[in-house]
Amino acid sequence: MRDSLILRTGSRGLAPIMLGVSLYLLVRGHDAVGGGFIGGLSAGAVVVLLYFSRGHERILSSRLLRYAPLVASGLLLAVTYGIAGLVLGGSFLAGAKFELPGGLEVAASLIFDVGVYLVVLGLIVGIMRHLGHTGDEGVTRLPERAVRR
């Protein structure tokens, strides 16, 4: 990976903003453009940015960026939401609305969307983590002959 000062410095400022935007997209998804898929993909873009600016090591060394916990917790959250709907609402994945103090209305399906967010993010983390080790770490490029047809 070629070291780039601009990318490195830029990412320090950009990453938190992007993460914030991704969470914003997730939360407002029920009423405006956004949602779990889009939010998760935006958060995935942060991971990609981290990868290209700080290198594979940054992702490998992170405690949070591990694919199995992310994917598993997301799936678990979605299923739990579904079962809660079965128990409380009478059918699997049944939704509900809640009135928060201050006139805010929140749909319970946000929990489901958080699950989607985590799974999508986990998939991207998995890809970057395991596909992303750099050539310098001992990947041998295939010889020219092997790919010529």
Next chain:
Amino acid sequence: MILLAVLGGTFALSAIAPLLVRAFDREAAWALAAALAGATGILAGYGPAVVRGDAVVAHVAWVPGADLALSLRMDALAFLFALIVLGIGAVVMAYSARYFAAGAAQTGRTLGLLVFFAASMLGLVLADNALLLFVFWELTSVSSFFLIGGRGEGQAGATRALLTTSAGGLALLAGMVLLGIDGGTFALSSLLADQTLATSPLAPAVIVLLLLAAFTKSAQLPFHFWLPGAMVAPTPISTYLHAATMVKAGIYLLFRMTPLYGDVALWRSSVIAVGLATALVGAVVALVKTDLKALLAYGTVSQLGFLTALIGIGSPLAVAAAAVHTLAHALFKATLFMSVGVIDHEVGTRDLDELGGLRRAMPGLAAAGGLAALSMAGLPPLLGFVSKEEALAAFIEAPGPEWLGIVATGLVVAVSIGTFAYSARYYWRTFEGPQAPGLTVNRAPATFVAAPLATAITGAAIGVSVPVLNPVENAVALVTTGTDPGLALALWHGWTLPLVLSGVVVAGGLALFALRDRVEGWQRRFATPLRGDRAFDGAYDALLAAGKHVGASASSSVPAVYLVPVLAVLGTLGAGAVVWDELGPQGAPAPSLGPDWVIIGLLVVSVVGVVQARSRIGAVATLGFTGYLVAAWFVVLGAPDLALTQLLVETLTVAVVVLAFRRLPSAFTFARPSRRVTSAVVAVIAGVLTAVATYALAGRRGLSDVGAWYLSEAQAETGGANIVNTILVDFRALDTLGEITVLAVAAGGIYALLRLGDPTGLGPRWTVEDHPAPRATPTEANRKLQR
């Protein structure tokens, strides 16, 4: 509700069993045994009500529209089987407390699975919903697989057992679905009450499928081979699954379906014929086996065939006799297997040629084995005698043509002679005669021998006080045939024909036993036992080879090969859409907007850029630009959610493809000119066809009804204003759940694929050639990596 509590409690017990074992090691098995015994007691308390005809029911609706419900029902038949499942389960647990070595690593897993199996089997016999029955049926097959394969040595046997029984499981599912569609419900008790189903045009198909399920599960010809193969499992498992309970699931299914099909000729003739053939083959093969577990396994095959034939006869008398014999068989076969386990444990062998004279060293065990062998041989005053007498009476009075009764009775007498002979062979060559030289016998603890003694004594006690079974067996006959035979079981009925035949059996059996050396020699010389396992392996290998052949076309390392089917389908569909009127354009094309032409112009430029690119990275980046243009188009058309998703996916795709391409040379290699021309022609044709088809087919209809409904109702229904999102998380949340599950699986697949050829040096390289590698290695490496 008590049924739900007992069933749920048993499943919960299986979850905590490993924890108990971690805390108390193998002694935890006593607690599990006590819990199962308690459950037996609770259900037994409902006995009087059940035999009166008041079934205990529990019902929890799940998807009422699809008739899916957790619906349980305990009538007399389910009661009998439930008591066998839980009661024998308790004894096997107590036995396991001494069978497994102290501190053995596998104990927790095995005991947990055993309890899980007990719960599944209990669910199977209590299920009152056809699909629920299937679910529990499969759970027993799966837990059997893990229990057999638990020690790593039984892979082939476990695989054969799993594939055979789960093939039967699929047949069961197909049969139950057909039956449910035919009857308009999946509630088993309603289906069984609907006599029109027996004569419906679908009935033959249902019968064949259900029989396939029953015959595979209960090891009937020609599927019997899996049962002896499953004997590699530890003895508690052989005892519980492969002698006393799981193999009785098929028998249970036959019992259960008798009200509907008992009088159908196809059902009756196949059940009787297959049952008798299996009984005979099993008995003959058991006469020559010297491995005690193999001897008992073929004995089980034979006894299951006997039960099958008896149910096939279908008269109230026959069904009642089958119920008694099911209990008798569970008791004596459990005793026999457990005693073999003790012998194996304390002597170190279970080969008849190396055993003998063990009675002096193990008097308690010899008593248990002797009682069980007497019961299996059908001698008074044991339960096996009573059930065999009743069975003989049922065969003699078999309804239908006169020859059927005569032929069936003759065959059953032959089977019983064989049974007597191999019972005698088991007892005599294990416990009597001179002790083989050089045989060291460890002293078995009394707690170890207690379990086989308990089942043996229970069999004997019920034998001498056999009228206690009258209400149960008559009630079973009543629920399965609609008639109460009013049987009064007794050891002494006077000088009846069955008693005379019993005499014939004893005389024949003694003769066969006396001539055992000659019989074995004769059998070994002429034996052509049906090698079902070899036939199975042959078919299995052939299937894998065929799969390899089919898959070969999809395992090329040249990407172009994968494009051929895709382009062919695309081309055919595109051409079809243009040529075929009914598929062709419907309605006027959507009006085009000004920005469309700008985007199309830019798209053309970017596509030319992709084609012209010399480096891989350049081509990918330009392709990503094409994707961005499409996203822009979505914005113009008013689909911001779609546009945003497209934008993000495109970005990430480029990043991922760049990562993958780093392993390839940075520039494209040049192909021959002829190859380039061919590719260009194919690409242009595919592109033109796709474009024409898109123009002809897309955007030519107005808003659909469903779309209109979403637009008008979505916000009121869900409180969300973003309809795309409400569809994703509310209306079609189940689809989304499926999709994220696919994503999760894909993430696991990426992990597995890339770790297989791990080039990072972070973990040991684990390649296909190394297989089977020690299982812990990759996980260990993974843990290190993730730390």
